[in-house]
Amino acid sequence: MATQSPFSFLNGLVERAVQVVQPPxxxxxxxxxxxxxxxxxxxxxxxxxxxxxxxxxxxxxxxxxxxxxxxxxxxxxxxxxxxxxxxxxxxxxxxxxxxPLALAQVALRGDxxxxxxxxxxxxxxxxxxxxxxxQWDVEEDMARIMGDVPAHTLANIGRTVAAAVRQFVGGRMTQADGKPASDADRLPQ
Known part of the structure; x- marks a missing residue:
């Protein structure tokens, strides 16, 4: 039995919003x-x-x-x-x-x-x-505004959050046959 993502309703909502809303x-x-x-x-x-x-x-x-x-x-x-x-x-x-959500997922994976x-x-x-x-050197730009130490600290937090999001998105990937990947599929061989 295939299970549907609890966020699948967002996909349809975003699709309709992008089609209907035309910015000035x-x-x-x-x-x-x-x-x-x-x-x-x-x-x-x-x-x-x-x-x-x-x-x-x-x-x-x-x-x-x-x-x-x-x-x-x-x-x-x-x-x-x-x-x-x-x-x-x-x-x-x-x-x-x-x-748009699939596109965001591709971007979050770094693909x-x-x-x-x-x-x-x-x-x-x-x-x-x-x-x-x-690549944009975000840390360098932040350092110009707030100094080296706070910029480095914020950049480290950002990298940690980005890695967690990538891991979460990567963990939700599906197999080639369209079935969700099981925990056994995600473990290194």
Whole structure:
């Protein structure tokens, strides 16, 4: 007998909310601008990332998930900017998993979502390199605001919580046949 997750009702609720709720255009624009500022902040901490992007200046990459999309253009400085409305993308990345909770679960496990990729192979390779090699140094940014010791303490707490969440999510994984993994399946051989 298959047992259903006690949180399965959330899946349907989130699905309906994403389909029904359409944010106003000003909110979409502001969210995209904030995302670009964050991405550029992270990129500026890694010189090699910016050097890779300089080679792609003027190229447009469009990311799409369901009916949400964001087109980014690479600037001559090796950073990103929101592409002009109607800009033709050189690369299109579509996130295939439409379920927001499943997508969050993939992210919590530290995995990449499944993508459909169309367009410029070199731009796709450079973006893949960025995803694999560039990480936000949260602890360094917190240390600028509150000092080294409190930032280190908070970062350690965050890492502990993240590891616990990953372990919880990983423990709830299912087998290939769709059945929940038993405790025996999770034990190391």
């Amino acid at each position: 255009s000003w909110l979409v624009h502001e969210t995209q601008q904030r995302a670009v500022l964050f991405l550029n902040h992270v990129l500026m901490q890694e010189r090699e990332a910016m050097e890779r992007l300089v080679r792609q200046k003027g190229r447009v990459a469009r990311v799409q998930w369901r009916n949400f999309n964001m087109a980014l253009v690479v600037t001559p400085a090796g950073l990103l900017n929101v592409a002009a409305e109607g800009a033709t993308p050189d690369l299109q990345l579509e996130i295939m998993d439409s379920n 990449k979502p499944s993508l459909r990729i169309e367009g410029d192979v070199q731009l796709a390779a450079d973006i893949n390199w960025l995803v694999d090699n560039v």
